Amino acid sequence: MSDRAVSGGAAAGADVPRPAAVYGGAGLIPFVACTVLVxxxxxxxxxFALDVLLGYGAVILSFLGAVHWGLALADPGGARADAGWRRLGWSVTPALLAWVSLVLVPLGGLVLQVIGFTAAFFADLRAVRLGRVPAWYRRLRRPLTVVVLLCLAAAAVRVAVIG
Incomplete structure (x- = not known):
């Protein structure tokens, strides 16, 4: 299998590089597996499966924030500007939300992670609009985010309805 892009539609530059698509898709396996097990x-x-799901969600949510820390590091001039406070501030927010999600009761943790993943998605869309990440990043993040949110929501329903 080559590293050529996975077709992403008509928009130029919207093709997702195959490694990003494969690793991103593989990253969904723990979400789906843990949700089914719950x-x-x-x-x-x-x-136990719920604890593993929350732990994995916290790790991935932290990773999504770290993407923005890395973007700020890659643009040192931007990180020193007033916008640097916002960019770096946002970059640590998902990790803080993730950490708090681990000390809440499970239903609260799942809800907080849903909020965190949703906020991270919209922050990533903004990064695409501002040209801070490649256009294909939106095409990668959208389906990944949908699956993650569905898994977290399904686990929350299980906890809320069945206990």
Whole structure:
């Protein structure tokens, strides 16, 4: 398999590089697997799967914030400007939300992660509009975010309805 882009549609520069698509897609496996396990395992094991889901979600949410820290580092002039406070401030926000999500009751943690992943997605869309990331990043993030949000929401329903 080559590293050529995965077709991303008509927009020029919108093709997602194959490595990003493959690694991004593979990153969904723990979300999907843990969500299924939360629904099908007996209570004790389902709670363990829920803890694993929350932990993995926290790691990935932190990673999404770190992308913006890296972008600020790659543009040292921008990081020193007034916008640098916003960019660097945002870059640590997902990690803080993720950390708090781990100390809340599970339903609260899932809801906070849904909020965090949604905010991270909109921050990434803004980064695309501002030209801070390649246009293909939006095409990568959209389906990944949808699957993550569906998994977190499904786990939240399981916790809220069944306990």
């Amino acid at each position: 629904w099908v395992l007996p209570p004790g094991w389902a709670n």
